[in-house]
Amino acid sequence: MPLGAKSKSIDIWNSVIEKCEKKLAKWKSQYLSKGGRLTLINSVLDALPTYMMSLFPIPPGVIKRLDRIRRNFLWQGNKEKKSFHLVKWEEVMTSKENGGLGIKNLKLQSKALSMKWLWKYANNNQMLWREVIGAKYEKEDNWITKEVTTPYGVSLWRSIRSLWNEVKSNSKAKVMDGNKTRFWKDIWHEKGNMEDLFPDIYNLIMFQQSTIEDLWSPQGWNFIFRRNLNDWEIVRVAEFLNIVNTFTGLQPGEDKLWWTGDDKGVFKVNKSYKLMDQTDQQCSRWPWKQIWKSRIPHKVSFFVWSMAKEAVLTQDNVMKKGRTLCSRCFLCGETSETVNHLFLHCKYTHHLWRIFLSLKGISWTMPRKVAEALLCWEEAGVHAKDRGRWRIIPGAIWWAVWKERNSRCFKSIENNVQKVKLNCILLLVFWCNQLYSNDTVSIIDVLDSI
């Protein structure tokens, strides 16, 4: 292999990586919460490589480097020393609905962007780039070129072309003038591919590559059989004709590749990304709305998300990272500290839950896990006067508990439970006031409205 022969595209990617690093250095000089960092990653950092990816598939090595940059920025921020990466990067990259943070998976994004080229190739006959590609690689059918098999060189079209089967499996042909769509080979009928549905008849037919235009006339279909039909074959042919006779006729315009992921048949990068992101995800009971649609500060949403993932740095998790501790709950001192104990089952925390439960006269059995508790809290709130405010309560309880826990852990300052209850209510009122900015509401107003 020739050494030092850098392909042009790697150089281009280097400049994208540099730009990301530069942007980051600028942000690193100021303090940002994890919530703020998440917003920056999602809005700015992801936009940088997207333009390039829409032209060139992103090489795996570049993905690795960009992932490292994004991962460290998320967990470490402006701190010099290494931080714990609390949740696996693969999970972080799934959508919020599926339990992640919705950070773009660059591999999937690059794939979706490349697939768009294939869809365009199938649909736009007149574009110059299509003519160039079409001339360079032989055509496989009317929609796509042959697969590129040359083993040498970095072929842009080779990597794009390799995704054709995935585009095809989510597409069908929309017949207009019938000139591109092959009757037996393409999927144009709602029942499916004719060769697969009627292999026996396919074998009896001449001109198996015919397009719909070749076979259709205003009087109906013109099939030419290889030989006379036997009696027992006639029933089957009638069945076949019954199905294909639902075809209503040709129309002016070119046949289109209709992408089934969209109502109008147009390939959408975002939707395609979502489809790929959803595979192998099974998180129907994940409380994403309670985490991300609650009107609490973004950093608190992020914190509640880490709680629901059981990834907050309580002592059990610190020990999992390799530190030896003698774990005791800082609030009750009675048992070892875990996420679910501290925030749900601790008798100290229980006092905070009681404020609201007794206010509404709700009998409540505390669920085992944070994610379940969020869902149950939502159900318990059906009778709340203001469900928006009701939804804020768990965040306020947990934020107050976490502050108190950290004050005891790091500053050895202990507040009594009355003080922490008050802090919790003040947080709730403060956040409610941010939510309804036109009117200032008092503690009484808030407690009265939930």
Ligand SMILES: [Zn+2]
């Ligand atoms: Zn406790």
